[in-house]
Amino acid sequence: MSTRRDLRTEPGREKLSELALIADADQRARDYVEGIENRDVFPAADAIAQLERFQETLPISGRPGEETLKLLDEAGSPATVASNGPRYFGFVIGATLPVAAAAERMVLAWDQCASSFTNSPVADALEKQAAKWTLEMLDLPRDSAVSFGTSASACGLACLTAARRALLQRAGWDFDVEGLNGAPPIRVVVSETVHITVLKALRILGFGTRHVIRAAVDAEGRVDVERLPPLDDRTILCLQAGEVNTGEFDPFGPLIERAHAVGAWVHVDGAFGLWARASQEKRHLTDGIERADSWTTDGHKWLNTPYDGAMGICRDPAALAAAMNSDAAYSSAAADSQKNLGLEFSRRARGIPIWAVLRTLGRDGVAELVDRHCRQARRLAQGLREAGFEILNRVTLNQVLLRLDSEATTRIFQERAAESGQVWFGTTIWQGRAAVRLSVSSWRTTDEDIEATLRILANLR
C-alpha cells in the first residue's frame, strides 16, 4: 500500500461520519438496485407528488449529511424512471452493468481530475487502454484518437469542429487565427433523418440550419446513394449508424467512396448503432464504416455504462488534438491527454467504467449483448404483429417501430402502456405519421420480460 505510515492516524469523528455516510449511501443504493425489477417503470403520480419535499428554502445553516441522504432516497428514489430495469424500452437508454456501476463507485472514491497523466496517472492509463480496446472492438483504425466526452452530442461537436478546421487547413486557411470571417465556405450534407444533436452541433458551430444540405433517404431511412447531393473537398458529409426510429444504417461503402474521391470529410453518428460492429451477425450492416474520418458513439446507451460516457473518434489524431488543445503555461500535457481531445478541461475519468465493461464482457460478451437485444426486438415485433399491430420497420437491429389504426389510438396506446407502470416506451413521428418506438437495450431484459411485455401490450390494444 502506498499510504504513508507516518501520516496515518486513528480515524477521528469526522472520518467515521464520512465512512458512515458512504456506507449508508451504499446500503440505500443496494436496496434500490435489489428492487429495480419490481418498480413502476415510470413513477406513479403519488411518487411524483412527493418531489414537492425538495422545494425547501435554502438553509441558512447546513443540515446533517445523513438527513440529506435520507431525503434524497425517500423522496427521490420512488420518483425515478426505472430505466435501469428490464422493461424500459424508451429511447436507447441501456441499464448500467454491475461491473460498470461498481467501477463507477471506485472512480467516485478516487475523485480524479482526469485531464492528463500529471493530474491522474491511473486515469490516463485506463482511458488509454479503454481507447485502444474500443478501437479494436469496433474495428476502427487503430491509430485514431479517442476522446471520452459526456455524450454523443459533445463528442460530435468536437469531431465536427476538427472536421471543419482540417478542411479549412487543406484549403490554406488558418482557422485558429482567422476564425470564420472571410473563410472559404464549408458545406455540410446530412441525412434527411439526421439526429437532432448533429443539427444542434452544426447550429452551435455556426453552419446555420438553412445552409445544411439534406440528403434524400430511402423507405428505411438510409441515405440514397443515387440521390446524394454533390460533394467536394470543402464538404463534411454526416452519415449515421443506427437511425433512431428504424435502427437502419446508411450504405457506408459507396457513400464514403464517393466522398473521399472528391476529398470530403465523412463523420458518422453511431451513438448506439456503432456497437453492431461487435456482432458477427450484424457487422455487415456497417461495412465500409471504417473508412470514415470520424465517428461518435455512446457508452451510456448500448454498452450499458453509466451516464455521461461517450466517445469521439478521429482517424487523424492530430486533427482532433489541434482542434481541442487546451494547453496553458501552468497546464501543458501530451497531445493525447484527454483534456486535449475533448471539450472538458477538468473532467471525471468516464473512460474507466467503459474499460471495466470491455474487460468484463470481452469481445464475446459485447457481441452476445448486441445479438440478444436484436433477437429480442425481432421476437417483440413478431409477437406484436400477431397481436394485430402494424410494424413499420424491418427490425434489423434493436428498434421496433409500430402504429395503431390512427394517430389518436397510437398515442392512447402509449399512454396506457406508461400508466400500467409495467413497461415504458415513447412516441415518435415516422414518415409523417405518429408511431411508437420500442428499443431493446438493457442487459437486464430477459426473454421472459419480452414475453411479459407482449402479454401486457396485447391486453392494451
Ligand SMILES: *Cc1c(COP(=O)(O)O)cnc(C)c1O
Ligand atoms: C442518443 C443519440 C444521439 C445523442 O447522444 P447523446 O449521448 O444523448 O448526446 C445522437 N445520435 C443518435 C442516433 C442517438 O441515438
